[in-house]
Amino acid sequence: MSxxxxxxxxxxxxxxxTQRAALVAAVVVALLVLVALAAPLLTAIEGQDPTTYHPSLxxxxxxxxxxxxxxxxxxxxxxxxxxxxxxxxxxxxxxGARVSLGVALAATVVQVAIGVVVxxxxxxxxxxxxxxxxxxxxxxxxxxxMIMALALLAIVPSSFPRPVLVALVIGLxxxxxIAKIVRAQTLTLKGLDYVAAARLSGWRTWRIAVRExxxxxxxxxxTYAALLIPQNITVEAALxxxxxxxxxxTPSWGQMLTAADVWYQAxxxxxxxxAGALFVTVLALTVLGDGVRTALDPRAASRLRVGTGRKxxxxx
Amino acid sequence: MSxxxxxxxxxxxxxxxxxxxxxxIVYVVFYVTPGNVAQITCGPRCSPAQVQQVAxxxxxxxxxxxxxxxxxxxxxxxxxxxxxxxxxxxxAPCLGLSYQxxxxxxxxILAKLPVSLSLVFGAMVLWLILGVGTGVLSAWRRGRLTERxxxxxxxxxxxxxxxxxxxVLMIVVCGQFQLLPFPQYVAxxxxxxxxxxxxxxxxxxxxxxxxxxxxxxxxxxxxxxxAEDHIRTFRAYGVGERSVIGRHALRGALAPVIALNANNFGxxxxxxxxxxxxxxxxGIGQELVHAVNVVDxxxxxxxxxxxxxxxxxxxxxxxxxxxxADRRVVLA
Numbered sequence: 001m002s003x004x005x006x007x008x009x010x011x012x013x014x015x016x017x018t019q020r021a022a023l024v025a026a027v028v029v030a031l032l033v034l035v036a037l038a039a040p041l042l043t044a045i046e047g048q049d050p051t052t053y054h055p056s057l058x059x060x061x062x063x064x065x066x067x068x069x070x071x072x073x074x075x076x077x078x079x080x081x082x083x084x085x086x087x088x089x090x091x092x093x094x095x096g097a098r099v100s101l102g103v104a105l106a107a108t109v110v111q112v113a114i115g116v117v118v119x120x121x122x123x124x125x126x127x128x129x130x131x132x133x134x135x136x137x138x139x140x141x142x143x144x145x146m147i148m149a150l151a152l153l154a155i156v157p158s159s160f161p162r163p164v165l166v167a168l169v170i171g172l173x174x175x176x177x178i179a180k181i182v183r184a185q186t187l188t189l190k191g192l193d194y195v196a197a198a199r200l201s202g203w204r205t206w207r208i209a210v211r212e213x214x215x216x217x218x219x220x221x222x223t224y225a226a227l228l229i230p231q232n233i234t235v236e237a238a239l240x241x242x243x244x245x246x247x248x249x250t251p252s253w254g255q256m257l258t259a260a261d262v263w264y265q266a267x268x269x270x271x272x273x274x275a276g277a278l279f280v281t282v283l284a285l286t287v288l289g290d291g292v293r294t295a296l297d298p299r300a301a302s303r304l305r306v307g308t309g310r311k312x313x314x315x316x
Numbered sequence: 317m318s319x320x321x322x323x324x325x326x327x328x329x330x331x332x333x334x335x336x337x338x339x340x341i342v343y344v345v346f347y348v349t350p351g352n353v354a355q356i357t358c359g360p361r362c363s364p365a366q367v368q369q370v371a372x373x374x375x376x377x378x379x380x381x382x383x384x385x386x387x388x389x390x391x392x393x394x395x396x397x398x399x400x401x402x403x404x405x406x407x408a409p410c411l412g413l414s415y416q417x418x419x420x421x422x423x424x425i426l427a428k429l430p431v432s433l434s435l436v437f438g439a440m441v442l443w444l445i446l447g448v449g450t451g452v453l454s455a456w457r458r459g460r461l462t463e464r465x466x467x468x469x470x471x472x473x474x475x476x477x478x479x480x481x482x483x484v485l486m487i488v489v490c491g492q493f494q495l496l497p498f499p500q501y502v503a504x505x506x507x508x509x510x511x512x513x514x515x516x517x518x519x520x521x522x523x524x525x526x527x528x529x530x531x532x533x534x535x536x537x538x539x540x541x542x543a544e545d546h547i548r549t550f551r552a553y554g555v556g557e558r559s560v561i562g563r564h565a566l567r568g569a570l571a572p573v574i575a576l577n578a579n580n581f582g583x584x585x586x587x588x589x590x591x592x593x594x595x596x597x598x599g600i601g602q603e604l605v606h607a608v609n610v611v612d613x614x615x616x617x618x619x620x621x622x623x624x625x626x627x628x629x630x631x632x633x634x635x636x637x638x639x640x641a642d643r644r645v646v647l648a
Contacts (some may be wrong), residue, residue, distance in 0.1 A: 144585050147589070147624075150608050155356070188450065237477055242593055246320060
């Protein structure tokens with residue numbers, strides 16, 4: 001037996017490794033992150049960029065349909081070009097991955113930061129502080145994310161960098177559930193002997209919070225954050241789809257879909273690529289999130305397995 | 317039953333407090349942060365005199381609590397807006413005036429509400445049937461091919477954004493195979509049959525996505541119940557598998573399904589906004605997107621409050637139903 005911290009991490013890996021679907025999802029997520037990070041490199045290899053218009057590649061007489069077969073696929077434009085503008089689809093797709101993953105991750109960081117601070121403060125503060133923060137959290141939870149985000153994005157001046165703004169807005173609205181989870185978990189930890197021991201040793205509250213409580217909060221926070229990321233990707237795509245999220249010329253998958261339905265016959269990949277990219281990304285992140293949860297909370301998994309076991313017993 | 321009545325009352329009072337808090341936050345966020353509120357509210361084409369008038373009507377030069385007080389007053393007892401020459405009465409619940417569309421916000425929302433209610437509640441019926449049905453089926457056929465297939469389909473449903481499935485459905489059903497016309501809203505009171513036909517695709521788009529979450533939850537809750545002792549007792553007494561699953565295990569899934577329905581109501585409303593925009597249905601979602609794009613502040617604030625109201629009410633209803641399904645809640 002090694003040190004408890006190390007064995008915790010090792011146990012996590014061992015449990016994650018046994019889940020084939022989660023491993024495949026982890027590989028897909030890693031690839032997506034790699035593509036997002038290497039977007040400038042990949043487009044440099046292709047020799048294109050996401051914002052240059054190529055009017056010569058679309059047939060303006062036919063409303064801007066890409067010239068050539070399969071929506072203008074060629075050695076220069078690997079996935080064809082956008083109808084009307086002739087912008088390179090491959091470049092827009094890989095730069096879209098940056099926006100999608102970047103915004104979702106940044107929003108999750110904001111959500112976790114606010115949620116942890118509010119949750120821990122509510123659990124450790126006086127009854128009055130707890131009441132105030134908990135009621136405020138209830139109100140925040142009651143506000144529908146999409147609606148509030150739409151409304152907030154309307155009033156902020158457009159000079160603000162849009163992707164940062166979208167991430168901030170999502171993060172500032174949707175931290176309620178994580179604060180609730182953190183508060184409940186902190187209350188549980190607070191009652192444990194080792195925290196009482198720290199308190200008796202005369203440690204200050206904030207030192208106990210940082211040194212003794214935060215490590216114990218890691219598992220539920222990571223589990224929940226892993227489920228928030230795909231949700232945030234969907235919200236960003238939805239906002240951009242509605243035209244209030246990331247604005248052109250910055251490419252975003254949701255925004256690419258806005259105009260795509262008109263072109264499904266002439267350039268089907270204009271619709272299928274961003275839709276497929278969104279689907280694969282959210283699916284991989286969801287499966288990975290499920291895997292992380294099972295690895296961190298084996299009780300949930302074994303409970304389900306017991307259910308199946310009883311069934312076999314009954315049949316036998 | 318006094319415990320139950322008290323519980324329902326406590327939840328209702330809590331909801332009123334929540335709604336009040338939401339209105340304060342929304343008012344402060346939208347009427348304090350941006351630059352010249354009167355100019356933004358009035359719209360880009362307003363003359364300085366008109367802007368001045370808006371500032372007076374909304375009491376924007378008064379301290380914040382006075383402004384909010386007038387706003388609240390409008391909501392509860394109605395309000396009169398003086399235009400200098402004439403007085404426009406806005407009866408309760410008054411959400412203010414949309415200076416850009418020259419309409420009262422309440423009337424604007426009321427006109428669009430039937431579309432959104434048709435969409436959300438029709439879809440809700442579908443997603444509860446589809447979701448719980450799928451969950452029951454996969455709990456019943458657990459360990460078999462059916463379950464694995466259903467698990468895969470549900471997972472795909474969870475991962476698909478509503479506007480993607482809506483787009484694909486619209487292109488395949490209306491565009492490629494022309495099985496249905498492109499949806500156009502027909503009021504229920506005009507022609508119930510056309511109403512249903514035109515809403516079928518929007519309902520399906522919204523319901524398929526939401527149903528996936530319910531299927532996963534129902535399956536998990538049922539499997540958990542199946543592992544409990546009383547189920548073993550039923551089986552020992554020779555109760556058939558169909559009855560064990562369909563009656564006793566399903567009961568265990570009832571409370572979590574109700575809770576999820578309330579939790580997801582907000583996100584379903586968000587999904588409805590996307591569905592309305594995608595299919596061009598003239599509901600409050602489409603109106604909200606329009607108001608956001610032209611920065612029609614009173615309409616945006618009114619919409620957020622109305623939608624918040626529905627979400628909070630949905631939660632109270634769910635809380636009460638939850639207590640009916642699981643009596644232990646009342647004691648807590």
